[in-house]
Amino acid sequence: MSEYVAVISLPTRAATYEEYSELKNTADTYGVISSALVERNADGTYDIPETTDGTTGTGTLSGSLIGMLVGVLGGPVGMLLGMSVGTATGALVDASNLDDSDDVISLFAQQLPPGNNAIIVQTEEPTTDALDAQVARAGGRIARRPLDEVLSELEAQQDAADAAAKAARKAAHEQKKQERHEKNEDRINALKAKFQRD
Numbered sequence: 001m002s003e004y005v006a007v008i009s010l011p012t013r014a015a016t017y018e019e020y021s022e023l024k025n026t027a028d029t030y031g032v033i034s035s036a037l038v039e040r041n042a043d044g045t046y047d048i049p050e051t052t053d054g055t056t057g058t059g060t061l062s063g064s065l066i067g068m069l070v071g072v073l074g075g076p077v078g079m080l081l082g083m084s085v086g087t088a089t090g091a092l093v094d095a096s097n098l099d100d101s102d103d104v105i106s107l108f109a110q111q112l113p114p115g116n117n118a119i120i121v122q123t124e125e126p127t128t129d130a131l132d133a134q135v136a137r138a139g140g141r142i143a144r145r146p147l148d149e150v151l152s153e154l155e156a157q158q159d160a161a162d163a164a165a166k167a168a169r170k171a172a173h174e175q176k177k178q179e180r181h182e183k184n185e186d187r188i189n190a191l192k193a194k195f196q197r198d
Contacts, residue, residue, distance in 0.1 A: 001031070001124050003147035005069065006131075007111040008119040010140035013039075016117045019138045023119065024052060030134060031125035036066045039117040046070055065147075066120050068154055069108065111143050122147070 008023075010016045020037045023030060037050040048070060112118045125131060128144065135142045 001126050002128075004123045004125065004128070004144045005065065005147055005150040006121050006123060006142050006144035007108045008121065008135050008140055008142050009111045009116070010118075010138055013117050015138060015140070016119060019135070019140060020050060020119050022134070022138070023121065024050075027052070030131040031123045032131075033122045033124055034066055035119055035121040036070065037117060038070055038112065038120055040112045040114050042115045044114050065122055065150070065154075069120060069150065107143050107145065111141075 008016075008019065010019055016037065020035065023032055023035060027033075027035070032052075035052045036048050039047045039049060041047065051066070108120070123131065123144075132142060
């Protein structure tokens with residue numbers, strides 16, 4: 001069995017809700033381990049109105065793989081909305097600024113343009129034929145990547161976010177150090193001026 005993460009997009013928002021319900025009710029048939037119906041608002045922010053684990057709203061799934069992926073897709077905006085830990089990795093990537101490369105985040109972001117919705121699923125499938133056929137019957141399309149590829153990219157995003165945070169802390173420390181030095185120089189010069197007058 002192969003493990004995947006996939007984004008399923010359909011022609012209309014209503015069709016996406018119908019397909020989500022179908023997949024939720026027949027998850028075992030298609031090897032669906034977990035799923036989320038994700039909406040991308042016109043301003044690029046994300047909402048998760050339905051998930052297979054009962055978590056809904058603007059928060060991501062409590063540390064789940066899909067939650068982390070939505071967090072990365074949500075980028076810095078997700079952080080401003082107070083999303084859960086999964087979105088911490090999103091501080092580095094803003095889906096609206098991605099190019100047409102073949103990385104996982106770019107591919108998934110392209111499947112979910114602003115104003116649309118899609119289904120994100122984690123699957124364990126002996127073959128992709130059954131789910132592909134179901135999505136085709138519903139008039140949709142599916143973008144699928146191996147789970148290990150998705151995990152590797154999320155790990156790389158987290159490593160990059162950690163490195164960026166460390167660099168930001170170092171830069172802030174250096175700036176404060178420079179400001180203290182300049183302030184001390186000003187104080188020394190003021191004292192020199194006083195002593196020269198006396």
